[in-house]
Amino acid sequence: MAETRYSKDHEYIRIEGDVGTVGISDYAQGQLGDVVFVELPSVGKALSKGGEAAVVESVKAASEVYAPVSGEVVEVNGELEAAPGTVNEDPAGKGWFLKIRIKDKAELDALMGEAEYQDYVKSL
16 A cells, blocks of 8 residues: 655655655645646756756746655656646546655655655644
8 A cells, every 4th residue: 555745845755665656645636726737847857866857837836846765767747738727626546746755765754654644744
């Protein structure tokens, strides 16, 4: 079963083996409002933990999506370019942004588990 971890910037990473699927949490999409555009990185791009991984624009604002861990982009969700609203409709499912081959699994230790993240969101 895949484990999901969260950053304080509201990105999630669903870990399956050495690959993680990255997106934004339901809380984040709710804060953004209607997503109208998504800019994804290219496959093969090296990402650094905390560095910009993607850009999401909504009717309210443009926001960066940060890489929760370092690694190489192995796949992007090209369907978001034609249907960016999928991020609002199903952020933890079909609204994922990219898949990254995790360079250092120890970086996952700095991320929150589901219960810890829910407590964090309640404190905001």
